Amino acid sequence: MTASLLCGLVFGAGLLISGMVQPTKVLAFLDIFGAWDPSLAIVMIAALTVSIPGFMLAKRRSRPLFAAKSLWPTKSKIDQPLILGATLFGIGWGLVGLCPGPALESLATLSPRLFVFVASMSGGMLLESIWRRSRPLPQRERDLANVADG
16 A cells, blocks of 8 residues: 555656646647647656666566565457557547546646546546446456456
8 A cells, every 4th residue: 555655656746747737738749740749758758767677677576575466467469448448548638638647636726627537537437347347257257367367
C-alpha cells in the first residue's frame, strides 16, 4: 500500500511538473501539421529513460520487494479487445486531451467538464468489466492466467 501511494505521488508530481494535466499541451502535441509542441515526446523519452532500467532490475529479482510474487503479463497477442481499447483510448485522448491519470489529477480544479469526462471514463470501465464477466468462464480463466502467470 505504501509503495503504491509513493508511486502514485511520484507519477502525479511528474504529470504536474511536465504540464501533462493541461489538455491544450497534449492537443498541441497531436497537432503535427499545426502548432506542434514536442514537449510530450520529451516527457515520454524521460519516462522511458527512468523506467527501462527499473524494469530490467526488477526482472532480475526472484521476487518483488513488497509482494510475494511478480505479476508480469504474459499475453503478447494483438487481439480485438486490445485494438478496440487502444482505439477508444486514442479517440478520447485526441478529443479531450486527457488520459486517465491527468484527468483524475485535474479533478482538483473542480471543472464540470472534467467531472463529466471522469464519469464517462468510469462508465466505460464499468461496461468493460461487465462485458468481461459475461464471457464464458474458460475464456475468463485464460485471461486471468495470462495476468497471474508472471
